[in-house]
Amino acid sequence: MKKFYFVLFTLLFAILPACNKEVKTSGNGTFSYNFEGKVDFNANFTNERLRIEFILAGDASNQKAYLGTVSREPQWSGNPDSLIDPFGYGEYYFEAFEEGELVFSTGFCSLFSEWRTTEEASRVAKSMTHNVWMPFPKKPVKVVLYERRRADNVFQPMLEAVIDPADKLINTGRLNDFAVEPYMVNGDDASKVDLLFVAEGYTAAEMEKFRKDAARFAEYMFTLDPYKERRGDFNIRFLLSCSRDSGVDIPQDDVWKSTVCESNFYTFYIDRYLTIQDHSKIAEAVSGAPFDALFIVANCAKYGGGGIYNAYALGTSDNDRSDPVFIHEFGHSFAGLADEYFTSEVAYEDFYNLDLEPWEPNITTLKDFGSKWADMLPEGAVIPTEPNDSTQLGVLGVFEGGGYMAKGVYRPYFDCRMHHNNSEGFCPVCQRAIGRMIDFYTR
Numbered sequence: 001m002k003k004f005y006f007v008l009f010t011l012l013f014a015i016l017p018a019c020n021k022e023v024k025t026s027g028n029g030t031f032s033y034n035f036e037g038k039v040d041f042n043a044n045f046t047n048e049r050l051r052i053e054f055i056l057a058g059d060a061s062n063q064k065a066y067l068g069t070v071s072r073e074p075q076w077s078g079n080p081d082s083l084i085d086p087f088g089y090g091e092y093y094f095e096a097f098e099e100g101e102l103v104f105s106t107g108f109c110s111l112f113s114e115w116r117t118t119e120e121a122s123r124v125a126k127s128m129t130h131n132v133w134m135p136f137p138k139k140p141v142k143v144v145l146y147e148r149r150r151a152d153n154v155f156q157p158m159l160e161a162v163i164d165p166a167d168k169l170i171n172t173g174r175l176n177d178f179a180v181e182p183y184m185v186n187g188d189d190a191s192k193v194d195l196l197f198v199a200e201g202y203t204a205a206e207m208e209k210f211r212k213d214a215a216r217f218a219e220y221m222f223t224l225d226p227y228k229e230r231r232g233d234f235n236i237r238f239l240l241s242c243s244r245d246s247g248v249d250i251p252q253d254d255v256w257k258s259t260v261c262e263s264n265f266y267t268f269y270i271d272r273y274l275t276i277q278d279h280s281k282i283a284e285a286v287s288g289a290p291f292d293a294l295f296i297v298a299n300c301a302k303y304g305g306g307g308i309y310n311a312y313a314l315g316t317s318d319n320d321r322s323d324p325v326f327i328h329e330f331g332h333s334f335a336g337l338a339d340e341y342f343t344s345e346v347a348y349e350d351f352y353n354l355d356l357e358p359w360e361p362n363i364t365t366l367k368d369f370g371s372k373w374a375d376m377l378p379e380g381a382v383i384p385t386e387p388n389d390s391t392q393l394g395v396l397g398v399f400e401g402g403g404y405m406a407k408g409v410y411r412p413y414f415d416c417r418m419h420h421n422n423s424e425g426f427c428p429v430c431q432r433a434i435g436r437m438i439d440f441y442t443r
């Protein structure tokens, strides 16, 4: 029966042509919080949340998107004054229109877009889920999903559909009884970054350990700039999402567990890469909880983690590098930061197109450096910065090597936290990008 509903749903929402979209890659000096035609939240939305599940399918050269389940969830916790995305980050972009007027937009990445850059994607087609959340509309909305075209960085439409809030097939059922426990609530959800720590691979008997692990991460976060001085801008809660088994999947060791998010190591056959293949597992786990950002705490001592922009980050609880891994992965998911390293083993092939400026705020190909941190450099600074060695620790510059590539991609600091786990902290460029994201949720 479910299959029938799905087919009917997709047939009803016929795919129509929409225009390609040029979204300015941000992280630049012209960033502005003022938008023309600010969206009237109360006129357009209820205080609930709309979740739209997409199925992304394809291979290295092509991908398609299909509409999955549409759900109504209890609570929208975002900033009602930040409904339109100002960043232009991500491999995908989502927009919602009410009577032709843009009322919501957001950019994001998915594990699927990463997988498409692996060697495997040149041999086989696969699919993965991805969910987008927006405030629940009062009237029918046209939603458009875009993919970023690798050839020119322009977003082109993949799927267009109309969602009617009165549709009887919107799923309003409660999916779990997981308790949401406040750890630190500094104010109304609408004006704070609502960070939700999610338990993964903790049994019901291990919830006290989860509380301690999540609290340790939260307190570690506020030892680092710019989080340190923005503590009052965060609400932090714990989702007591218990799993049947303790621990997570480690396929390379033949270890398989039944856990709430079904996370696994060995993603793309990389030893330390811990991700969640089915994004809908997370979406179902958090369906009753308020959040702007998610960190999934995996109950495990193995070194590893992962972070996907505007989707989720996860890391293990009990490794001696768990704290720095957490803040690094959260940098990816929360602020769209790129990896500044280029020597570790990754599965990606030519991750960045060197003819184009990447969208991430903390790396550049020098194709449009003015949109990055050029405004933060002293006048007359020589680019690239030389020597490119540890004598430059603490110097803001343009160092060659970053984004998994030793040549053609440049980073702002010799040794930022997005480069090394043992660096002092985030470079000034990453700090600015994180600060702007906190502003987006709070101002």
Ligand SMILES: [Zn+2]
Pocket (backbone or CB within 6 Å): 340, 362, 412, 413, 416, 417, 418, 426, 427, 428, 429, 430, 431
């Ligand atoms: Zn950095």
